[in-house]
Amino acid sequence: MEATPKPEAVSKTVHELILSGEDLPEKYIYKGSDAGLLDAPRPYMDVPVIDMALLSSPSTTTQQLHDFRSALTHWGCFQVINHGMEAKFLDQVRDATKQFFALSPKTKNKYMREDGSIEGYGNDMIVAEHQTLDWTDRLYLTISPEHRRQLKFWPENPENFRDILHEYTMKLEDISRVMFKAMARSLNLEENSFLDMYGEDATLFARFNFYPPCPSPDRVIAIKPHADGTAITILLQDKQVEGLQFMKDNQWYRAPIIPEALLINAGDQIEIMSNGIFKSPLHRVVTNSERERISVAVFCIPNTKKEIEPVDGVVDEKRPRLYKKVKDYASIYFQYYQRGRRPIEGAII
Ligand SMILES: O=C(O)CCC(=O)C(=O)O
Numbered sequence: 001m002e003a004t005p006k007p008e009a010v011s012k013t014v015h016e017l018i019l020s021g022e023d024l025p026e027k028y029i030y031k032g033s034d035a036g037l038l039d040a041p042r043p044y045m046d047v048p049v050i051d052m053a054l055l056s057s058p059s060t061t062t063q064q065l066h067d068f069r070s071a072l073t074h075w076g077c078f079q080v081i082n083h084g085m086e087a088k089f090l091d092q093v094r095d096a097t098k099q100f101f102a103l104s105p106k107t108k109n110k111y112m113r114e115d116g117s118i119e120g121y122g123n124d125m126i127v128a129e130h131q132t133l134d135w136t137d138r139l140y141l142t143i144s145p146e147h148r149r150q151l152k153f154w155p156e157n158p159e160n161f162r163d164i165l166h167e168y169t170m171k172l173e174d175i176s177r178v179m180f181k182a183m184a185r186s187l188n189l190e191e192n193s194f195l196d197m198y199g200e201d202a203t204l205f206a207r208f209n210f211y212p213p214c215p216s217p218d219r220v221i222a223i224k225p226h227a228d229g230t231a232i233t234i235l236l237q238d239k240q241v242e243g244l245q246f247m248k249d250n251q252w253y254r255a256p257i258i259p260e261a262l263l264i265n266a267g268d269q270i271e272i273m274s275n276g277i278f279k280s281p282l283h284r285v286v287t288n289s290e291r292e293r294i295s296v297a298v299f300c301i302p303n304t305k306k307e308i309e310p311v312d313g314v315v316d317e318k319r320p321r322l323y324k325k326v327k328d329y330a331s332i333y334f335q336y337y338q339r340g341r342r343p344i345e346g347a348i349i
C-alpha cells in the first residue's frame with residue numbers, strides 16, 4: 001500500500017463548526033453513490049433478536065444455534081437481549097456519553113487526541129487527500145486490557161463517566177466470550193476455536209460517537225459506508241434517534257432501535273476466521289436535521305501478535321480456503337477505509 005499522510009486533526013470539531021455559525025464546508029459534502037439522496041426513505045431490516053441467556057446455557061437447542069448462525073451469515077449482525085445488563089444501566093452509559101459531548105468545546109478539548117494517534121477526543125481524522133469528512137465528533141478510548149488504558153483521555157465529567165465505563169467494559173468482556181463460543185458451536189466447532197485465535201490479550205476499543213443535527217442530511221454523511229475491522233463490534237445505539245443502516249443485496253436498510261438490546265455485528269476478522277461463513281456487513285450512518293444522536297461502539301480486536309486465518313474445521317474440499325493469514329489487521333484498516341476501499345480485499349486469496 002502507498003504511504004499515508006500522518007493523521008491530522010482538522011481545525012474544528014463538528015460541535016465547534018456549528019457554534020461558529022460558518023457555512024457548511026465543502027469537505028463535508030459526500031461524493032459517493034447516493035450523494036444527494038442520503039436521506040431517502042429506507043425499509044427496516046428484519047434483524048434477528050438473540051436471547052443471550054439461552055445462548056450461553058449448555059442446553060442451547062439446535063434451533064437456537066441455527067438461528068444464531070443464520071443471523072451471522074445473512075445480515076452479519078443481530079440484536080442481543082438478556083445480556084446481563086439492566087436497561088437502567090444502559091441508559092446510564094447513554095447519559096454519560098451525552099453529558100460528555102454536551103460540555104463546552106474548551107472542556108472537551110482537554111481530552112483532545114494527539115497528532116498521529118487516534119485515542120482521545122476529536123473529529124473525523126484526515127488521512128487521505130480529498131477525503132470527505134464524517135459529520136461526527138468522537139471519543140476513542142482503549143478500555144481493555146486495563147493496563148493499556150490511557151486515563152488522561154478518560155473524561156472526569158460527568159463525574160461517574162469512568163466508573164460506568166469500567167463496569168460496562170467488564171460486562172462486554174463476558175458478552176464477547178459468550179459470543180465467540182456460541183459462534184464456534186453454531187458451526188459445530190470446538191467451542192474455543194475462535195477464542196484461542198482471538199487471544200488472551202485482545203483489545204476492547206470504545207468509540208463514543210456524537211452526531212449533531214446536520215443542515216444537509218441529503219448530502220452529508222455521519223459515517224461513510226464501511227465494514228468494521230474487528231472480530232466483532234458491540235454497539236449501544238441511541239435510544240430514540242435512528243441513523244444506522246446496513247447493506248444487503250445492494251440496498252440500504254434501517255437498523256431498528258430496541259432500547260434494552262445491544263447490536264452486535266461481525267467484523268472482518270471473524271469473517272476471515274470463519275472462512276467467509278460469517279459476513280462482516282457494510283454499514284453506514286446517516287444524519288438528520290432535527291435531533292442529535294449518540295452511539296457507543298466497542299470494537300473487539302484480536303491480540304495484535306496473533307495470526308488470524310480460517311480456523312481448523314471451516315476449510316474443506318467443498319469450501320476451500322478464501323483468506324490469507326493476517327496480523328495486526330486493525331493497523332492498516334483506517335487507511336483503506338478513508339479511501340473508500342474494503343480492507344478485507346487485501347486478505348482474499
Ligand atoms: O453510530 C452507529 O450506530 C454505528 C457506528 C459505527 O458503525 C462505528 O462506529 O463503526
Ligand SMILES: [Fe+2]
Nearest residue numbers: 226227228283
Ligand atoms: Fe462500524
